[in-house]
Amino acid sequence: MxxxxxxxxxxxxxxxxxxxxxxxxxxxxxxxxxxxxxxxxxxxxxxxxxxxxxxxxxxxxxxxxxxxxxxxxxxxxxxxxxxxxxxxxxxxxxxxxxxxxxxxxxxxxxxxxxxxxxxxxxxxxxxxxxxPTAVATASMALFDVLGLPREAAENSGTSVLIWGGGSSVGSMAIQLARLAGLKVYAAASERQHKRLRGLGSSFLVDYSSPTAAADVISAADRAGDDIAFAVDAISTADSLAPVVGVVSKSTSPKKKIARTLGAWPEGVVLPDGVETQHILGxxxxxxxxxxxxxxxxxxxxxxxxxxxxxxxxxxxxxxxxxxxxxxxxxxxxxxxxxxxxxxx
The missing domain is CATH 3.90.180.10 (Medium-chain alcohol dehydrogenases, catalytic domain)
Structure with a gap:
């Protein structure tokens, strides 16, 4: 050519x-x-x-x-x-x-x-x-901002929350997390649940539910999982509040929230011990x-x-x-x- x-x-x-x-x-x-x-x-x-x-x-x-x-x-x-x-x-x-x-x-x-x-x-x-953009952003979220290992053998027993899993970045983050050996908890609209379960989500909640964060916490407790890592693929006040609610319950000494766009919204309290960092794809x-x-x-x-x-x-x-x-x-x-x- x-x-x-x-x-x-x-x-x-x-x-x-x-x-x-x-x-x-x-x-x-x-x-x-x-x-x-x-x-x-x-x-x-x-x-x-x-x-x-x-x-x-x-x-x-x-x-x-x-x-x-x-x-x-x-x-x-x-x-x-x-x-x-x-x-x-x-x-x-x-x-x-x-x-x-x-x-x-x-x-x-x-x-x-x-x-x-x-x-x-x-x-x-x-x-x-x-x-390209989905892969780049999800890769940066998991393996740079959150600092998770790329190899599945190194992630045994580690869980991650993907909020907005139905989005392009969210769906890719679910797949990359699965391939890296992470257990995935995801929040997305209910119509997306079947597709996201097929991509690798172990547990799904409807992110429009007022009990979504509590449901994730309860499920993790029942499974004996500690969710110290999260990727928020929506990154608004409405999404970050429940994400903070989940991660703040972690007993891990290392807690982070990865988010995709914009400044931290006013009115969303960032608890002590919870860190946030903007993902730059x-x-x-x-x-x-x-x-x-x-x-x-x-x-x-x-x-x-x-x-x-x-x-x-x-x-x-x-x-x-x-x-x-x-x-x-x-x-x-x-x-x-x-x-x-x-x-x-």
């Missing part, structure tokens, strides 16, 4: 404006990078929030998006793990680098080889596109390159090929970069447990 001189991109020119399709020069990959011809692009909640509110955008115009899957076109200097023609999924890091060549919402994207994984033949491009490609390489190169392709890790269900909202605005609108309206994906 030859690199074209230019390609279409969906560009955000101002806050709360619709995406505009423009032609951009197709770049060459630098050292350690690869150029991917995108075949599917997934959309995350942060994308429509950045569009609607201008958050985390230092200047305009800007190209949004982080989740891609496609075919390698060219590899940069020192890249040996990939070659042209490889099917891959990858994390586009323009969110952190502010380099438009490294954004997802376009036909060709430059990504780091360290945050790229081979896509097995049994996984479609649209399935692969659902994974983009640090998967910078500060924790070691974690990224282990996940993307060593284990993720194998787990996908063997069916040990399941991609999120997709809501395919259209074809071509021109459909990305529709995808943002669908996600803003509420896409449920499905990931909005645009096929190219």
């Amino acid at each position: 030859e690199k074209p001189p230019s390609h279409p991109a969906a560009v955000l020119q101002a806050i709360a404006s619709n995406l505009v399709i423009e032609e951009r020069k197709t770049p060459l990959p630098g050292p350690g990078d690869i150029l991917v011809r995108n075949h599917a692009i997934a959309i995350n909640p942060v994308d429509w929030k950045r569009q609607a509110w201008g958050v985390l955008i230092p200047s305009f115009p800007v190209i949004l998006g982080a989740d891609i899957s496609g075919t390698v076109v060219k590899v940069g200097e020192s890249v040996t793990a990939f070659k042209p023609g490889d099917r891959v999924l990858g994390f586009a890091d323009a969110f952190a680098t502010h380099n438009h060549d490294r954004a997802a919402f376009q036909e060709y994207t430059v990504i780091s080889a360290t945050s790229t994984a081979l896509l097995p033949e049994n996984i479609t491009f649209k399935q692969g596109a659902t994974l 983009n640090e998967f490609t910078s500060r924790r390159v070691d974690l990224s390489v282990w996940m993307c190169h060593d284990v993720l392709p194998k787990w996908l090929e063997r069916g040990e890790l399941v991609p999120q269900e997709q809501n395919v909202v259209g074809g071509g970069v021109g459909a990305l605005q529709r995808g943002l609108d669908v996600l803003k309206e509420g896409a449920g447990s499905e990931k909005a994906v645009v096929e190219l």
Whole structure:
């Protein structure tokens, strides 16, 4: 596959404006990078929030998006793990680098080889596109912020609470926790329980129930489990209060809550001995390159090929970069447990 001189991109020119399709020069990959011809692009909640509110955008115009899957076109200097023609999924890091060549919402994207994984033949491009941000954020939550071991043998007898398990990050955190040998307690809407039980949750509660936290505590007591670790994939005052309630009952000397977005909300009391830390998924490609390489190169392709890790269900909202605005609108309206994906 030859690199074209230019390609279409969906560009955000101002806050709360619709995406505009423009032609951009197709770049060459630098050292350690690869150029991917995108075949599917997934959309995350942060994308429509950045569009609607201008958050985390230092200047305009800007190209949004982080989740891609496609075919390698060219590899940069020192890249040996990939070659042209490889099917891959990858994390586009323009969110952190502010380099438009490294954004997802376009036909060709430059990504780091360290945050790229081979896509097995049994996984479609649209399935692969659902994974990068979810994998990066859940990995950082479990193995960086909470500091849990990656090997199952080292986690025997350790339990973790995943609040918001039906979300993209929550569902991935459940699966990664299971693969790491952790016992998973999860909170999600009741309609998600069957699916999440299949992904690895040992105990589930309806997070809308006023007794959800108490039910988790009672179940853990009956099983003889101590829940000192939690990932809150929702991270609002309504979700953090019960999460704090569960973790604060732990008798472990080490207690943490991992959360995904935003400052600690006013009105939620953080008990003594309970720690919190913001999960920064983009640090998967910078500060924790070691974690990224282990996940993307060593284990993720194998787990996908063997069916040990399941991609999120997709809501395919259209074809071509021109459909990305529709995808943002669908996600803003509420896409449920499905990931909005645009096929190219």
